[in-house]
Amino acid sequence: MRISQKLQRAHEEREDATFSFEFFVPKTSQGVQNLYERMDRMYQTQPEFIDITWNAGGRLSMLSTDLVATSQGVLGLETCMHLTCTNMPVSQIDDALKKAYDAGCENILALRGDPPINSLGEEEEWKPCENGFRYAKDLVSYIREQYGDHFDIGVAAYPEGHPECDCDDKLLLHLKEKVDCGADFMVTQMFYDVDKFLDWCARVREAGISIPIIPGIMPITSYPSFIRRTQWCQINVPDNFLELLEPVKDDDQLVRDVGTELMVELCQKLLDSGYVNHLHMYTMNLEKASLMILEKLDLLKRSNVGKDVIEPLEPLPWRKSLNPKRRNELVRPIFWQKRPYSYVARTSLWNEDEFPNGRFGDSSSPAYGDLDLCGHSLIRQSVKKSIELWSTPQTLDDMSNLVTSYLEGKLKCLPWSDVPLNHEVDDILKHLIDLNKHHIFTINSQPKVNGKPSTDPVVGWGPTKGYVYQKEYLEFLLPREKLPLFQEICQEHSDHLTYFAIDSQDNLATNHPEDSRANAVTWGVFPGSEILQPTIVEKASFLAWKEEFFTILKEWKLTFVEHKATESVNLVNHIIDNYVLINVVDNDFISTNDTIYDLLQQLY
Structure with a gap:
């Protein structure tokens, strides 16, 4: 089901907020197996969807489509596939969209993408590849032209600006252009200044942009990673974050505990604002930090027998495929x-x-693949x-x-x-x-x-x-x-x-x-x-x-x-x-x- 439809249905049927998880593509086959196991466990929390990041070019980008097919077809998780313009000629974009379509995926997060990394580990200047797209709005338009309304298309939003654009009004204009080209929802960059974020939400609505705003929530798991990410994304850190985290920065457990309380307070303020009723958790392929936040917000679905284990009732005694x-x-x-x-x-x-009638056909035929x-x-x-x-x-x-x-x-x-x-x-x-x-x-x-x-x-x-x-x-x-x-x-x-x-x-x-x-x-x-x-x-x-x-x-x-x-x-x-x-x-x-x-x- 398309994400915008899922969110609308969920919020019509119940008052509590919903959530989703983001995962990135591991670099090893064992990492993929570990990720499948983690995704399977997190299925038990009943997220509205998950998304899978895209790696520009090479083996890992092709692995993105495999992960999408498995999460949709085997794990029964509604999946959104990232797709970028970086190093992606139209032929490769066509291939990725076809694989997503065949896997039953109905959601794409269309991104321009980050600049490629050179051999020294440094970002190069972003340039469109030959026979590729320059802007995310072009990718949105192309997906809409090729597949009509099959895909729900999400786009990125930057509440605290973008390194390549220092004008907030221009960023809002770019967001509006992506919406006008066919975007159905937006997922924001991470942030920690909730007041600044809510001010931005007000400006988004004033600009006539009405699609769902899905905030990207980055848990705080260690002090070095917290500082590194805020500097890399060039986002504002409120004084109270630093005042509480700085004294315990050498104790990862305390940092996570304090960070969880800060993020719970941030998320609750978002949910009380009226602008947001869904949280998108940047998991970094981990689970505990995100689940701690959702648990304290009382958003995890518990079984009806009072157990600590999260147990949704399955429609069948096996996990039904979403393909x-x-x-x-x-x-x-x-x-x-x-x-x-x-x-x-x-x-x-x-x-x-x-x-036929829910069961496979003539058992004398070659029913199973190689x-x-x-x-x-x-x-x-x-x-x-x-x-x-x-x-x-x-x-x-x-x-x-x-x-x-x-x-x-x-x-x-x-x-x-x-x-x-x-x-x-x-x-x-x-x-x-x-x-x-x-x-x-x-x-x-x-x-x-x-x-x-x-x-x-x-x-x-x-x-x-x-x-x-x-x-x-x-x-x-x-x-x-x-x-x-x-x-x-x-x-x-x-x-x-x-x-x-x-x-x-x-x-x-x-x-x-x-x-x-x-x-x-x-x-x-x-x-x-x-x-x-x-x-x-x-x-x-x-x-x-x-x-x-x-x-x-x-x-x-x-x-x-x-x-x-x-x-x-x-x-x-x-x-x-x-x-x-x-x-x-x-x-x-x-x-x-x-x-x-x-x-x-x-x-x-």
């Missing part, structure tokens, strides 16, 4: 429950025709980070301990699980840990749920006044020699247990009926609507997931090869060669017994 191509998507295979990034990448080329859609590596951590997180397991007991650490929340991810576990597993946690102690390595699971309210803080999803259901599901790695006994057990309970089992050589065993296309393992019943079945198990998906899972193990092994951890290489080879990937569903969701665990105990 309009996926708006009909209401069903996903459970196998990618902990790997949403690779699932969305695999299906990124689908169109709306491939989500693995290389998922990026350079299926393991989203660098080799160094991988070793830091998971060390070098050398024995089956080491592997058990690794998975157990993830189950207990000591690890936030595993090579095959990109996201942390939630409290849904609490009821079956001791069983999962026991299985791993016996070298049955659990991959994915869910407990059975029989008609809990859709507002339940742990398993709830969808509209209120509904009820949700789940079949117990377990995915695990089983030593190959135990597969026959497992099959015998399932045969004895074939009235309610169904399974798929496959090894790395594609030897498949199953007791699923041949004519059964999909087995719904999660569903919801809501007033005035059809029953939703958003999570399923089915053969075609499982075969695609099997390919991905064993590829993940092989890539993980390569990190040990590079690290010269021979025993770890041997361990992963042993698992690939001697274990079978299995998923089993207990279709008796009414029974209160933990049937799957009780039966798997017979394999010990």
